[in-house]
Amino acid sequence: MPAIETRDLRKTYVSHKKAPGIMGSIKGLVTREKVEVEAVKGVDLSIEQGELVGFLGPNGAGKTTTLKMLSGILYPTSGEARVLGYTPSDRNPEMLRQISLVMGNKQQLWWDLPAWDSFVVLKELYEVSEADFKRRVDHLVEALQISDKVNTQVRKLSLGERMKCELVAALLYAPKVIFLDEPTLGLDVVSQKRIREFLKQLHQEEGGTFLLTSHYMQDVQELCDRVVVIDHGSVVYEGTLEDLSERFSDSRRIRLAFSTPVQEMDLVRFGRVVERSEEGAVVEVPRAETARATAGLLESLPVSDLSIESVDIEEVIRDLFERK
Secondary structure (H helix, E strand, O other): OOOEEEEEEEEEEEEEEOOOHHHHHHHHHHOOEEEEEEEEEEEEEEEOOOOEEEEEOOOOOOHHHHHHHHOOOOOOOEEEEEEOOEOHHHOOHHHHOOEEEEEOOOOOOOOOOEHHHHHHHHHHHOOOOHHHHHHHHHHHHHHHOOOOOOOOEHHHOOHHHHHHHHHHHHHOOOOOEEEEEOOOOOOOHHHHHHHHHHHHHHHHHHOOEEEEEOOOHHHHHHHOOEEEEEEOOEEEEEEOHHHHHHHHOOEEEEEEEEOOOOOHHHOOOOOEEEEEOOOEEEEEEEHHHHHHHHHHHHHHOOEEEEEEEEOOHHHHHHHHHHHO
Protein backbone atom coordinates (compact mmCIF):
# COMPACT_ATOMS: atom_id res chain seq x y z
CA MET A 1 0.00 0.00 0.00
CA PRO A 2 1.41 3.44 -0.90
CA ALA A 3 2.29 5.71 2.02
CA ILE A 4 0.67 8.67 0.22
CA GLU A 5 -2.04 8.37 -2.40
CA THR A 6 -4.43 10.88 -3.93
CA ARG A 7 -7.08 10.59 -6.61
CA ASP A 8 -8.48 13.64 -8.38
CA LEU A 9 -7.65 15.80 -5.34
CA ARG A 10 -9.07 19.32 -5.65
CA LYS A 11 -9.20 22.48 -3.57
CA THR A 12 -11.24 25.54 -4.53
CA TYR A 13 -11.15 28.75 -2.54
CA VAL A 14 -14.24 30.95 -2.58
CA SER A 15 -14.08 34.69 -1.94
CA HIS A 16 -16.33 37.68 -2.60
CA LYS A 17 -15.50 40.58 -4.88
CA LYS A 18 -16.42 44.09 -3.78
CA ALA A 19 -16.83 47.00 -6.14
CA PRO A 20 -14.71 50.05 -5.23
CA GLY A 21 -16.02 53.07 -3.33
CA ILE A 22 -18.95 53.73 -1.03
CA MET A 23 -21.53 52.60 -3.57
CA GLY A 24 -19.65 49.33 -3.92
CA SER A 25 -19.83 48.83 -0.15
CA ILE A 26 -23.58 49.57 -0.12
CA LYS A 27 -24.16 47.24 -3.04
CA GLY A 28 -22.17 44.56 -1.23
CA LEU A 29 -24.69 44.60 1.62
CA VAL A 30 -27.36 43.42 -0.78
CA THR A 31 -25.55 41.25 -3.27
CA ARG A 32 -21.95 40.06 -3.58
CA GLU A 33 -20.12 38.63 -6.54
CA LYS A 34 -18.62 35.23 -5.75
CA VAL A 35 -15.12 34.45 -7.03
CA GLU A 36 -13.78 30.89 -7.13
CA VAL A 37 -10.09 30.08 -7.44
CA GLU A 38 -8.99 26.51 -8.12
CA ALA A 39 -5.74 26.08 -6.19
CA VAL A 40 -5.46 22.33 -6.83
CA LYS A 41 -7.04 20.73 -9.89
CA GLY A 42 -7.32 16.97 -9.85
CA VAL A 43 -3.91 15.94 -8.51
CA ASP A 44 -3.11 12.20 -8.60
CA LEU A 45 -0.16 11.04 -6.51
CA SER A 46 1.19 7.66 -5.47
CA ILE A 47 4.25 7.63 -3.21
CA GLU A 48 5.52 4.34 -1.85
CA GLN A 49 6.79 3.89 1.68
CA GLY A 50 10.43 4.89 1.98
CA GLU A 51 10.47 7.18 -1.08
CA LEU A 52 11.91 10.69 -1.04
CA VAL A 53 10.00 12.66 -3.65
CA GLY A 54 10.45 16.27 -4.76
CA PHE A 55 7.27 18.29 -5.29
CA LEU A 56 8.12 21.15 -7.61
CA GLY A 57 6.29 24.13 -9.05
CA PRO A 58 6.29 27.94 -9.25
CA ASN A 59 4.76 30.16 -6.59
CA GLY A 60 1.01 29.69 -6.54
CA ALA A 61 1.15 26.29 -8.26
CA GLY A 62 -0.68 24.54 -5.40
CA LYS A 63 2.21 22.77 -3.65
CA THR A 64 1.61 24.07 -0.12
CA THR A 65 -2.16 23.67 -0.47
CA THR A 66 -1.63 20.02 -1.42
CA LEU A 67 0.67 19.42 1.56
CA LYS A 68 -1.86 21.02 3.89
CA MET A 69 -4.58 18.71 2.59
CA LEU A 70 -2.31 15.67 2.97
CA SER A 71 -1.48 16.64 6.55
CA GLY A 72 -5.13 17.29 7.45
CA ILE A 73 -4.86 21.06 7.89
CA LEU A 74 -7.20 21.75 4.96
CA TYR A 75 -10.27 19.87 3.79
CA PRO A 76 -10.28 19.05 0.06
CA THR A 77 -13.16 20.38 -2.02
CA SER A 78 -13.40 16.99 -3.75
CA GLY A 79 -11.36 13.92 -4.53
CA GLU A 80 -9.65 11.44 -2.24
CA ALA A 81 -6.44 11.43 -0.20
CA ARG A 82 -4.92 8.64 1.87
CA VAL A 83 -1.85 8.87 4.09
CA LEU A 84 -0.70 5.62 5.76
CA GLY A 85 -4.18 4.28 5.07
CA TYR A 86 -5.96 7.18 6.82
CA THR A 87 -8.04 10.01 5.40
CA PRO A 88 -6.08 13.13 6.46
CA SER A 89 -9.13 15.37 6.92
CA ASP A 90 -10.43 12.99 9.61
CA ARG A 91 -7.50 14.12 11.79
CA ASN A 92 -7.23 10.64 13.28
CA PRO A 93 -4.87 10.78 16.30
CA GLU A 94 -3.12 7.60 15.15
CA MET A 95 -2.31 9.23 11.81
CA LEU A 96 -1.18 12.49 13.42
CA ARG A 97 1.32 10.59 15.57
CA GLN A 98 2.92 9.21 12.42
CA ILE A 99 3.20 12.32 10.24
CA SER A 100 5.01 15.62 10.48
CA LEU A 101 4.93 18.90 8.57
CA VAL A 102 7.88 21.31 8.47
CA MET A 103 7.30 24.69 6.83
CA GLY A 104 10.22 27.01 6.19
CA ASN A 105 8.07 30.12 6.62
CA LYS A 106 6.15 28.94 9.72
CA GLN A 107 7.27 27.81 13.14
CA GLN A 108 5.91 25.57 15.88
CA LEU A 109 8.49 26.51 18.52
CA TRP A 110 7.50 29.08 21.13
CA TRP A 111 9.27 32.33 20.34
CA ASP A 112 10.13 33.43 23.89
CA LEU A 113 11.12 30.01 25.28
CA PRO A 114 14.18 27.86 24.69
CA ALA A 115 13.68 25.21 22.02
CA TRP A 116 14.18 22.54 24.66
CA ASP A 117 10.95 23.57 26.42
CA SER A 118 9.03 23.07 23.18
CA PHE A 119 10.64 19.65 22.77
CA VAL A 120 9.39 18.64 26.23
CA VAL A 121 5.84 19.77 25.44
CA LEU A 122 5.88 17.81 22.18
CA LYS A 123 7.16 14.76 24.05
CA GLU A 124 4.07 14.82 26.24
CA LEU A 125 1.75 15.64 23.36
CA TYR A 126 2.95 12.69 21.28
CA GLU A 127 3.32 10.38 24.31
CA VAL A 128 7.02 9.68 23.77
CA SER A 129 8.64 7.72 26.59
CA GLU A 130 11.40 9.34 28.61
CA ALA A 131 14.02 6.90 27.32
CA ASP A 132 12.96 7.27 23.66
CA PHE A 133 12.81 11.05 24.01
CA LYS A 134 16.33 11.32 25.41
CA ARG A 135 17.80 8.96 22.84
CA ARG A 136 15.98 10.61 19.96
CA VAL A 137 16.68 14.23 20.89
CA ASP A 138 20.33 13.53 21.70
CA HIS A 139 20.78 11.92 18.28
CA LEU A 140 19.02 14.71 16.36
CA VAL A 141 20.74 17.53 18.25
CA GLU A 142 24.15 15.97 17.70
CA ALA A 143 23.49 15.30 14.01
CA LEU A 144 22.42 18.93 13.47
CA GLN A 145 25.24 20.31 15.66
CA ILE A 146 23.00 22.48 17.88
CA SER A 147 23.72 21.09 21.35
CA ASP A 148 24.80 24.56 22.50
CA LYS A 149 21.64 26.22 21.09
CA VAL A 150 18.67 24.25 22.44
CA ASN A 151 18.64 26.15 25.75
CA THR A 152 18.67 29.57 24.08
CA GLN A 153 15.45 31.52 23.51
CA VAL A 154 14.18 30.80 20.02
CA ARG A 155 13.96 34.50 19.16
CA LYS A 156 17.71 34.85 19.81
CA LEU A 157 18.66 32.10 17.36
CA SER A 158 19.75 32.72 13.79
CA LEU A 159 17.45 31.57 10.99
CA GLY A 160 19.59 28.51 10.32
CA GLU A 161 19.73 27.53 14.00
CA ARG A 162 15.98 28.03 14.33
CA MET A 163 15.31 25.84 11.29
CA LYS A 164 17.45 23.05 12.75
CA CYS A 165 15.48 23.26 16.01
CA GLU A 166 12.26 23.09 13.99
CA LEU A 167 13.51 19.88 12.39
CA VAL A 168 14.25 18.36 15.80
CA ALA A 169 10.75 19.27 16.98
CA ALA A 170 9.20 17.73 13.89
CA LEU A 171 11.20 14.50 14.07
CA LEU A 172 11.54 13.77 17.79
CA TYR A 173 8.58 11.33 17.78
CA ALA A 174 9.95 9.44 14.72
CA PRO A 175 7.13 10.08 12.21
CA LYS A 176 6.80 7.72 9.27
CA VAL A 177 5.74 10.42 6.77
CA ILE A 178 7.46 13.82 6.71
CA PHE A 179 6.19 16.74 4.63
CA LEU A 180 8.92 19.34 4.08
CA ASP A 181 7.75 22.67 2.67
CA GLU A 182 10.77 24.83 1.80
CA PRO A 183 12.94 23.59 4.72
CA THR A 184 15.99 25.59 3.54
CA LEU A 185 14.12 28.81 2.71
CA GLY A 186 16.29 31.88 3.30
CA LEU A 187 19.27 29.94 4.63
CA ASP A 188 22.87 30.52 3.57
CA VAL A 189 24.58 27.89 1.42
CA VAL A 190 26.42 26.34 4.38
CA SER A 191 23.23 25.86 6.39
CA GLN A 192 21.44 24.51 3.33
CA LYS A 193 24.19 21.96 2.79
CA ARG A 194 24.14 20.79 6.42
CA ILE A 195 20.37 20.33 6.42
CA ARG A 196 20.52 18.40 3.14
CA GLU A 197 23.20 16.11 4.56
CA PHE A 198 21.14 15.60 7.71
CA LEU A 199 17.97 14.74 5.77
CA LYS A 200 19.88 12.36 3.49
CA GLN A 201 21.40 10.56 6.48
CA LEU A 202 18.04 10.42 8.29
CA HIS A 203 16.37 8.91 5.24
CA GLN A 204 19.09 6.29 4.85
CA GLU A 205 18.96 5.33 8.53
CA GLU A 206 15.19 5.32 9.11
CA GLY A 207 13.66 4.88 5.67
CA GLY A 208 10.79 7.30 6.23
CA THR A 209 8.64 8.69 3.44
CA PHE A 210 9.48 12.29 2.50
CA LEU A 211 7.61 14.74 0.28
CA LEU A 212 9.78 17.81 -0.26
CA THR A 213 9.01 21.16 -1.85
CA SER A 214 11.85 23.57 -2.53
CA HIS A 215 12.77 26.40 -4.88
CA TYR A 216 16.43 25.41 -4.48
CA MET A 217 17.12 22.79 -7.12
CA GLN A 218 20.25 21.70 -5.25
CA ASP A 219 17.97 20.36 -2.49
CA VAL A 220 16.01 18.29 -4.99
CA GLN A 221 19.03 17.08 -6.97
CA GLU A 222 20.88 15.85 -3.88
CA LEU A 223 17.93 14.33 -2.04
CA CYS A 224 15.11 13.15 -4.27
CA ASP A 225 14.65 9.81 -6.03
CA ARG A 226 12.04 11.30 -8.36
CA VAL A 227 10.02 14.47 -8.76
CA VAL A 228 6.44 15.53 -9.33
CA VAL A 229 6.05 18.88 -11.11
CA ILE A 230 2.84 20.82 -10.56
CA ASP A 231 1.74 24.00 -12.32
CA HIS A 232 -1.54 25.93 -12.00
CA GLY A 233 -2.83 23.20 -9.68
CA SER A 234 -2.22 20.27 -12.05
CA VAL A 235 0.56 17.69 -12.37
CA VAL A 236 2.56 18.29 -15.57
CA TYR A 237 5.36 15.76 -15.03
CA GLU A 238 6.26 12.80 -12.83
CA GLY A 239 9.58 10.94 -13.02
CA THR A 240 13.31 11.45 -12.53
CA LEU A 241 15.16 14.72 -13.06
CA GLU A 242 17.21 13.08 -15.80
CA ASP A 243 14.08 12.08 -17.70
CA LEU A 244 12.65 15.56 -17.16
CA SER A 245 15.71 17.10 -18.79
CA GLU A 246 15.53 14.67 -21.71
CA ARG A 247 11.81 15.20 -22.24
CA PHE A 248 11.58 18.98 -22.01
CA SER A 249 14.98 20.11 -23.27
CA ASP A 250 15.78 19.67 -26.95
CA SER A 251 19.25 21.19 -26.78
CA ARG A 252 22.78 20.49 -25.57
CA ARG A 253 25.59 22.79 -24.51
CA ILE A 254 29.12 22.41 -25.85
CA ARG A 255 31.71 23.77 -23.42
CA LEU A 256 34.93 24.78 -25.15
CA ALA A 257 38.43 25.78 -24.06
CA PHE A 258 40.64 27.56 -26.62
CA SER A 259 44.40 27.64 -27.08
CA THR A 260 44.08 31.13 -28.64
CA PRO A 261 41.24 33.71 -28.40
CA VAL A 262 38.21 33.24 -30.67
CA GLN A 263 35.77 35.90 -31.88
CA GLU A 264 32.05 35.52 -31.17
CA MET A 265 31.27 35.73 -34.92
CA ASP A 266 33.22 32.48 -35.35
CA LEU A 267 30.93 30.74 -32.86
CA VAL A 268 27.43 31.94 -33.76
CA ARG A 269 27.33 29.92 -36.96
CA PHE A 270 27.38 26.75 -34.86
CA GLY A 271 24.71 27.72 -32.33
CA ARG A 272 23.64 30.17 -29.63
CA VAL A 273 26.57 31.55 -27.64
CA VAL A 274 25.63 31.29 -23.96
CA GLU A 275 29.02 32.29 -22.48
CA ARG A 276 32.25 33.59 -23.95
CA SER A 277 35.66 34.69 -22.72
CA GLU A 278 39.18 34.75 -24.11
CA GLU A 279 39.82 31.31 -22.67
CA GLY A 280 36.62 29.56 -23.76
CA ALA A 281 32.92 29.59 -24.56
CA VAL A 282 29.65 27.68 -24.19
CA VAL A 283 27.56 27.14 -27.32
CA GLU A 284 23.99 25.79 -27.18
CA VAL A 285 22.87 23.66 -30.13
CA PRO A 286 19.79 21.53 -30.94
CA ARG A 287 20.21 18.00 -29.64
CA ALA A 288 20.02 16.51 -33.15
CA GLU A 289 22.80 18.85 -34.31
CA THR A 290 25.23 18.08 -31.46
CA ALA A 291 27.51 15.73 -33.41
CA ARG A 292 27.67 17.97 -36.49
CA ALA A 293 28.35 21.12 -34.46
CA THR A 294 31.01 19.39 -32.36
CA ALA A 295 32.84 18.18 -35.46
CA GLY A 296 32.67 21.65 -37.03
CA LEU A 297 34.01 23.38 -33.92
CA LEU A 298 36.93 20.96 -33.61
CA GLU A 299 37.79 21.34 -37.27
CA SER A 300 37.60 25.13 -37.61
CA LEU A 301 38.61 26.53 -34.19
CA PRO A 302 41.66 26.19 -31.89
CA VAL A 303 39.88 23.93 -29.38
CA SER A 304 42.10 22.56 -26.61
CA ASP A 305 39.30 20.90 -24.63
CA LEU A 306 35.62 20.14 -25.18
CA SER A 307 32.73 18.68 -23.22
CA ILE A 308 29.02 18.20 -23.95
CA GLU A 309 26.53 19.02 -21.20
CA SER A 310 22.78 18.94 -20.68
CA VAL A 311 21.02 22.24 -20.09
CA ASP A 312 20.86 23.10 -16.39
CA ILE A 313 17.78 21.55 -14.79
CA GLU A 314 16.66 24.90 -13.36
CA GLU A 315 16.49 26.33 -16.87
CA VAL A 316 14.58 23.27 -18.10
CA ILE A 317 11.96 23.67 -15.37
CA ARG A 318 11.72 27.43 -15.91
CA ASP A 319 11.15 26.87 -19.64
CA LEU A 320 8.53 24.24 -18.82
CA PHE A 321 6.57 26.70 -16.66
CA GLU A 322 6.85 29.43 -19.30
CA ARG A 323 5.47 27.07 -21.94
CA LYS A 324 2.51 26.32 -19.68
